[in-house]
Structures are given as C-alpha cells and as structure tokens.
Amino acid sequence: MERKSFTPIVCIVPETVDFATGPADGSYNYLNKITYSCNRGYEVQSGNLERSCQDDKTWSGSPPVCAPIVCIVPKTVDFATGPTDGSYNYLDKITYTCNIGHAVQSGNLERSCQDDKTWTGSPPVCAPIVCIVPETVDFATGPADGRYNYLDKITYSCNTGYDVQSGNLERICLKDKTWSGSPLVCTQIFCVVPKTVEFTTGPSAGSYTYMETITYSCIPGYEVQSGDLERTCRDDGTWCGSPPVCVPVSCTDPENGQFTKEKTHSSYIFRDTITYTCITGYEVKSGDLKRSCQADGTWSGHPPVCKISLKYLCAIFFEFMENENSSENESDSRSSKGSYEKKKTKTNKGKKKKLSKTLKALLKICIPS
Known part of the structure; x- marks a missing residue:
C-alpha cells in the first residue's frame, strides 16, 4: 500500500497593524500564535491582540485596531x-x-x-494672594497688623513734626505677595534760624525742631513796632508769625522850661536832644538847658528854670531912674498951669515914696559902696 505524504499548514503574517508592534514578517505553522501590543499611548479599540494559525491557513479573530488613549x-x-x-x-x-x-x-x-x-x-x-503688613515705620502711623489681599492698599503718614525722607506713603499688595514701592522713612523736621533782625538780640545760628521757640528782644532804646518777638517752629519747617521790626523808642513831648524859648519840634525819638535858651535878660537857675531822649522813653535831666539876671535888673533900674528924673523936670516946668498939674505932681511924689525902699535896695546891689 502506498504511503501518503502531508504538507504542513502554513499561515502568512498579516499586514502591519498601525500604532502597534507585532510579529516579524514570515510564515507560521498551524496553531502557531502571533501577538500584538498597541504602542504607548494607544489602546486596542477592536480586533484581537493574539491570533492563531488555523487549519485553513487563516488567522483566528481579526486584526487589532489601536486608537489613541x-x-x-x-x-x-x-x-x-x-x-x-x-x-x-x-x-x-x-x-x-x-x-x-x-x-x-x-x-x-x-x-x-x-x-x-x-x-x-x-x-x-x-x-x-495675601501680603503681610510690613514692619512698623518709626515716627509714622500706618496700617493695623494683619493680612491684605492682592491690590489692597496700605497708607502711612509721618507723625507731626516729621517729614518723608524716602519711601512711599502708599503701598499696594502685588501678585508676588510683596508690596509696591519701598518702606517709608520719616525724619524730624527742622526750622533754620531766620536772618539777623536789625536792632535786636536773637537766637544763635542753627536749626530747631518742631515746636521749639526762638525769642528776640529789641536792643536798649528800641521797641517792637510789628512782627513777633517769639516764634515757634511749625510742622512744615517754617516759623509761625513774622520777623520783629524794632524802631527807636519815642519820648513824650517834653515840658517847656520856665522863662525859656520854646522847643522847635513836636516829636522825638531815642538819642534825640533838645536845647533850651533862657529869654533875654534871664539865666538858668536850675534844671538842664540840654536834655536827651533816653532808652526808656524819658528825658534826661530836668526842665530848666530861668531867673532874671542881675545885670539885666540893674539895666532896668538905671533906665527907670532916668525916666523918673525926666518926669520931675517936666513937672516943674508946668507947675504954673493950674491945680490939675499940682495934683499930678503930688501923686508922683507919693509913688516915689512907695518905690524908695525898692530903689534903695537895687541901688545897693547895682552900685556897691
């Protein structure tokens, strides 16, 4: 009996599957298996990842379909x-x-x-976003401690008597949790001493802090006319008030001397002088013919008092005597004209008797024996 020969069943590898790794090209015998695996990032959507060679030379199942994960x-x-x-x-x-x-x-x-x-x-x-309040600023008032959200603002103000030297009075919370700007620095305000004021004694040169005061005083013989003798440093670095203006002291209108010529002016100031002159025939008895307006507004010395001079008195006496002698001669030449002239002569004789004591006294003074 003749022996039959058998040929092995062979399956051919299917086409390549997209997005998958599979069997190498070649042929596979009956019941051999081939496997697939979807590439990374892909997964089997349909078909079979494992297939077997069948006796009809086909593969079991269906080709896998790999789709993106x-x-x-x-x-x-x-x-x-x-x-x-x-x-x-x-x-x-x-x-x-x-x-x-x-x-x-x-x-x-x-x-x-x-x-x-x-x-x-x-x-x-x-x-x-939360910003934490920065550290306290010296000499300033600022925000309360706490947390602030993005774009929230915090504000500072320098205390009275202090001013901004650097930094920012307003800061904003930023998205990186920091604050805009830079920390505030407040420094003390100083007032510089004003220029020298004429006719005064005042503060020494230098600078003064807020609320400190400087004082002026008019020098002797001067008084304040306007402005302020005391000034205070303000919180903006200026001085309150205005510079004092000192003017010479005025003296009141002085009294006239007794038996003197009148003064020539009506108003006087410190160091002004007045000069009196006794009227004709008089000389100073007491007081001062020259007086000065003093620093306290009073006059030096005392008002002058003038008395009649002896020389002038004697001149009057001699003139009087000459007039008397003339009167007697005239009376004698008219004695024959009636009773009226006689009566007048008698009257003149009475006057002579009354004046005789005074005349005798003047005679002794003016014509010493």
Missing part, C-alpha cells in the same frame, strides 16, 4: 481659568491660570495625559 478633562478648578470640556489624547497638555488676585498654593498649573488615561501631577489649588 483619551483622557477626560478634570473638574473645574476654583479661582482659575483652565481647559475647555472635552477629551485629550495621550501626551496632550492642559494648562491653568489662577485668577487675578490668586496664586497657586499647591498642585500643578500644567498637566499631561498619561497612557493610563490619568493626568500627571494633581489639580492646582488657587488661593487669594
């Missing part, structure tokens, strides 16, 4: 803008941005779709 968009993140709803393929990235005034506190602002359909990292947590 898809990640579903995570839930919305509070206080952030992020990806739109939808699906993303393997290695696709999604990004988030914290809203203005917020910053990432934890998690990741960028995430990638992984081959296990999950996302790298963890959801971001956006929290309000």
Whole structure:
C-alpha cells in the first residue's frame, strides 16, 4: 500500500497593524500564535491582540485596531481659568491660570495625559494672594497688623513734626505677595534760624525742631513796632508769625522850661536832644538847658528854670531912674498951669515914696559902696 505524504499548514503574517508592534514578517505553522501590543499611548479599540494559525491557513479573530488613549478633562478648578470640556489624547497638555488676585498654593498649573488615561501631577489649588503688613515705620502711623489681599492698599503718614525722607506713603499688595514701592522713612523736621533782625538780640545760628521757640528782644532804646518777638517752629519747617521790626523808642513831648524859648519840634525819638535858651535878660537857675531822649522813653535831666539876671535888673533900674528924673523936670516946668498939674505932681511924689525902699535896695546891689 502506498504511503501518503502531508504538507504542513502554513499561515502568512498579516499586514502591519498601525500604532502597534507585532510579529516579524514570515510564515507560521498551524496553531502557531502571533501577538500584538498597541504602542504607548494607544489602546486596542477592536480586533484581537493574539491570533492563531488555523487549519485553513487563516488567522483566528481579526486584526487589532489601536486608537489613541483619551483622557477626560478634570473638574473645574476654583479661582482659575483652565481647559475647555472635552477629551485629550495621550501626551496632550492642559494648562491653568489662577485668577487675578490668586496664586497657586499647591498642585500643578500644567498637566499631561498619561497612557493610563490619568493626568500627571494633581489639580492646582488657587488661593487669594495675601501680603503681610510690613514692619512698623518709626515716627509714622500706618496700617493695623494683619493680612491684605492682592491690590489692597496700605497708607502711612509721618507723625507731626516729621517729614518723608524716602519711601512711599502708599503701598499696594502685588501678585508676588510683596508690596509696591519701598518702606517709608520719616525724619524730624527742622526750622533754620531766620536772618539777623536789625536792632535786636536773637537766637544763635542753627536749626530747631518742631515746636521749639526762638525769642528776640529789641536792643536798649528800641521797641517792637510789628512782627513777633517769639516764634515757634511749625510742622512744615517754617516759623509761625513774622520777623520783629524794632524802631527807636519815642519820648513824650517834653515840658517847656520856665522863662525859656520854646522847643522847635513836636516829636522825638531815642538819642534825640533838645536845647533850651533862657529869654533875654534871664539865666538858668536850675534844671538842664540840654536834655536827651533816653532808652526808656524819658528825658534826661530836668526842665530848666530861668531867673532874671542881675545885670539885666540893674539895666532896668538905671533906665527907670532916668525916666523918673525926666518926669520931675517936666513937672516943674508946668507947675504954673493950674491945680490939675499940682495934683499930678503930688501923686508922683507919693509913688516915689512907695518905690524908695525898692530903689534903695537895687541901688545897693547895682552900685556897691
């Protein structure tokens, strides 16, 4: 009996599968198996990853179809803008941005779709940006201790008597949790001594602090006419009031001397002098013919008193005697004209008797024996 020969069943490797690794090209015997694996980022959507050579030289199952792995968009993140709803393929990235005034506190602002359909990292947590109040500023009032949110403002003011040397009176909380500007520095305000004031004694040169006072005094013989003898340093570095103006002291209108010529002016000031002159026939008995206006507004010396001079008195006496002699001669020449003339002569004789004592006294003074 003739022996039959058998030919092995052989299956040919199918075509290459997209996005997958599979068997090498060649031929496989009956019941041999071939396997596929989807590339990273892909997964089997249909077909079979393992196939067997069948007795009809075909492969069991159907070719695998590898499709991209898809990640579903995570839930919305509070206080952030992020990806739109939808699906993303393997290695696709999604990004988030914290809203203005917020910053990432934890998690990741960028995430990638992984081959296990999950996302790298963890959801971001956006929290309000908070700035801590800076340290206290010397010589200034500022914000209360606490926490301030993004774009919140804090303000300072230098204490009275102090002024800004550097830094900022207003600062804003920034997105990096720092403050805009720079720390305030307040320094003490100084007032510089004004220029020298004429006819005064005043403060020494230098500078004075807020609320310190300087004083002036008019020199002797002068008094304040306007301005201020005391001035205080103000909080803006200027002096209150105005510079004093010192003018010479005025003396009141002096009295006239007795038996003197009148003064020639009606008003006088410090160091002015007045000079009196006794009237004709008089000489000074007491007081002063020359007086000066003093620093305290009074006059030096005393008002002059003038008395009649002996020389002038004697001249009057001699003139009187001459007039008397003339009168007697005239009376004698008219004695024959009637009773009226006689009566007049008698009257004149009476006067002579009355004046005789005075005349005798003057005679002794004016014509010494």
